[in-house]
Amino acid sequence: MATSWEIAAKTKREAVLDLIPKEWRIQPPLPPAGELRDVTGSYIQQFLSPREIEITETDTIGIVQRTTTGEWTAVEVTKAFCHRAAIAHQLVNCLHEIFFEAALADAKRLDAYFVEHKRPTGPLHGLPISLKDQFHVKGVETTMGYVGWIGTFEGDKTDPRRFELESELVRELRALGAVLHCKTSVPATLMSGETINNIIEYTWNPKNRHLSCGGSSGGEGALIALRGSAGGFGTDIGGSVRIPAAFNGLYGIRPSAGRIPYLGAANSMDGQISLRSVIGPLASSASGVKLLLKSVLSQHPWLYDPLCVEIPWRSEIEEHTLDLIQKSSSSQGQLAFGIMYDDGFVKPHPPITRALQVVATLLQKLGHKVIEWKPPSHATAAELASTIYGLDGGADASKQFGLSGETMMPQVIIPNPPVPPKNAMEIAAINIAKREYLKLYMDYWNDTAASTGTGRPIDGVIAPVAPHAAVQPMKYFYVGYSAFVNTLDYSSVTIPVTEADKAVDVVDGNYTPINDTDRAVYESYDPEIYHGAPVGLQLMGRRFQEEKMLTLAGYIGDELRRASGSWSPISSQL
């Protein structure tokens, strides 16, 4: 017999499905992953009209070029994305909340505004955007994957903010003219590289249904890869934007803390400030990600969220970076990159290593300097992050699961059962250790000025986001490749590079793992299963270098596509 939390979860799961109009329901059950690996492209297209395909497969920038000029109406664009999001959810379980009706009503208002004023409401006029299920939207529930949050405000049945509060970012997106149509799936606690919870169950990778979509902004990654939204916002405290972006062939940024307003969003271990979770946009192009970040900054979030920092979008950095890029296309290399093939603890799988080689070769061919990145131990960075994730000893997670009595998923990297929390002196000591590590890393970065030949330190670091392309369920053994960036609070952008290919990405039979984690990761590689999985890398810059990193990521991504023959002008720099 089902327990009460199982019933509550099932009821909620069905209620979400029921919000999908009948004519958008897929009737026969999907074939298993063994028969149907990839549901992107032609598979999902079969459910859509040619016009819907045209709209939803237009890049973020291409859409706003049409919606802000009146060429496309917000209603038509919104309808197309709602339809495609509905299909996407039925293919991979990527949505927590559906509010298509509200989205269409908003789109109608936007169209009316355009007709009346002959101009758009803002730079995102009519752009359908998805949100990770941490953001509060008026009239919509936020469960964050917890059964105990169903019918409550963050677990509290009596809190009057339920259905009323909108997160600051949501307010700003509306002011920019964006249309919000759905909220996407997360692992309960947010502390997992897979997306699983007791409500929506497991979100799969649309390019390869043997694999996870990543996490914790996993629903975002899956939905955008399926083009069910034109861009979206996730959060990242250990890789949660970059992992799903990389696993799904997308661009995504983890900005430094304080650029995008977090105020009024639900979170895990809220009030923990030793290592802050940050919000970052994901999209299918670097220019799309740039548009979303730049648009949010145009709203002066530092006047509305006390934790935001007054750093507007700095066009001068963007232009200076474009200048450096243009100079580099002449005779000699004007840019210098660090590249990290291996952090010394866990060796990445063959598809990742190949992707790193592809990028290094390309950069060198383009005339840039590439130096090996051998920074202060990333084990220290990962350990600091891990210690901070556990400051409360798991009390928050335990409390939230306890609301309904539901079972905690084994993928969650939180102490279970809880252990005693750290005290003020222990936390202060951790903050000091972190500061000292940051200083070492900073000095290492500064010191590269002596070896780049450009007169500057390196312009960015190319590194894996994870030791693998996507991940098989229950096999995310090592988050060190993403979490070190969170410890540093640096800016990092994912770049889609290639796909796993069983013909070339063969197992290295001669490799002897150097520790247990390394062994577990090594043994989890199966060329057959991984075949076709997107492979992304990250480009990391220093703190608050979002303008530079997005510009460089766009450049590298374009050059990669140009080199592989699939370059299209729509994805080029904004």
Place this chain on the structure above:
Amino acid sequence: MATSWEIAAKTKREAVLDLIPKEWRIQPPLPPAGELRDVTGSYIQQFLSPREIEITETDTIGIVQRTTTGEWTAVEVTKAFCHRAAIAHQLVNCLHEIFFEAALADAKRLDAYFVEHKRPTGPLHGLPISLKDQFHVKGVETTMGYVGWIGTFEGDKTDPRRFELESELVRELRALGAVLHCKTSVPATLMSGETINNIIEYTWNPKNRHLSCGGSSGGEGALIALRGSAGGFGTDIGGSVRIPAAFNGLYGIRPSAGRIPYLGAANSMDGQISLRSVIGPLASSASGVKLLLKSVLSQHPWLYDPLCVEIPWRSEIEEHTLDLIQKSSSSQGQLAFGIMYDDGFVKPHPPITRALQVVATLLQKLGHKVIEWKPPSHATAAELASTIYGLDGGADASKQFGLSGETMMPQVIIPNPPVPPKNAMEIAAINIAKREYLKLYMDYWNDTAASTGTGRPIDGVIAPVAPHAAVQPMKYFYVGYSAFVNTLDYSSVTIPVTEADKAVDVVDGNYTPINDTDRAVYESYDPEIYHGAPVGLQLMGRRFQEEKMLTLAGYIGDELRRASGSWSPISSQL
């Protein structure tokens, strides 16, 4: 019989005095405060040559105009300030460390550089600067007022950084060409509005030796008021820059956290990040303070201190503010200020109330809008700050006093004996409560746009720094007027306004105190004792508004002096 810590303290105290050359020693003991209240001006001048007086009484800007052009040598300037600092210390006990010989050697090197290169080393070339005794200077001890730190590095006898480490700010000041000649007194723990410790004992207010110089950057306030340095750096976690600046007739800024590098400086409760101590400069003019801040920012501290934020000196904000000021001198008011006469918990003494009225009247006369500031409860802000100061339950203070067994001074606002520290969940809850308060304050500020008539929210808030001008020993009952700014992390600059005057600042016999603290403060006012004490106020702007606040503070200060007939062009805007 003296205890061992008393002997160690006395030995250190005498060693500091012994570093003053014989010819600079004052022989007869000073008369008591009752006979000799004010040791500034003609009193201290009697010990100096006319040339030394000319140099040391030149404003910060005036000095660098001469030292960076070769008109004055660094050696002559440094000697004059060393002499005056030596006298100052003998008058009010304001120094912890004296290193005149090193300063002169540095000055010689600067002069040689100028001769060889025909240009200064940097914008602070040859400027003698004092540092609160939290900064590490090579070859110099740091006791921070703890007997247990004598002969150690921050209490650790074996730490190799002793005499070796230089704080990041010190490195930058040297790169800018500044000359460092002494470190100034602090209350042990830094958590006091008076400056007292068992080594140097009590630092007095040079304008009125009945009163404290303030704290915790009290030595800075006293020394700069006596012109023993041309500017200096203190720190502020509850008012510790602004209190001594206001009590000594100086300008001083509490910038938002992350503008000036704190890396490598000693601190209390290091690693506590819920409410960060910040470094701020003090000087006798707003332009001097501006020069110091702007110069430090020119060193790109965010590339060397991981907790600094990449916000360079923004000349465009400075220029925009000057524009607003210039427009206001035409017909109608272009600026709007909030004014806080009373925070609703403790009524300021008559000299403070009069100063507020003087400024309000002046601003209105200049055509500006002045509105009463009735923000979200400052009691909440003060309580948050106080809770955060006690997160470790007094463990750090207890440990440092315990090193030598010395007695804790009753003025220190730290739990004694220690109480249990807060845990991770309690700290997170405090961080959330603080964020919520910040949001309320931010919204209140935004909402003033509706009532200023300028189309903008208010440009700044004029408020007391303390309920009194300076303070009598053991009578600092309420830090709410300064600490709320630390809770907010706003930018705040002190402005000298007037002096306490027993003829006009009479006791309000009709006032009935509204609570015990209010009563204690009310009863501590004695027109006779306070007569002649400097009265300063603070001008507070939003977070990271240092450029605007310093520009406005310079303007208001100049207008005040112009109105009182003592305006001189040297103190005008840089």
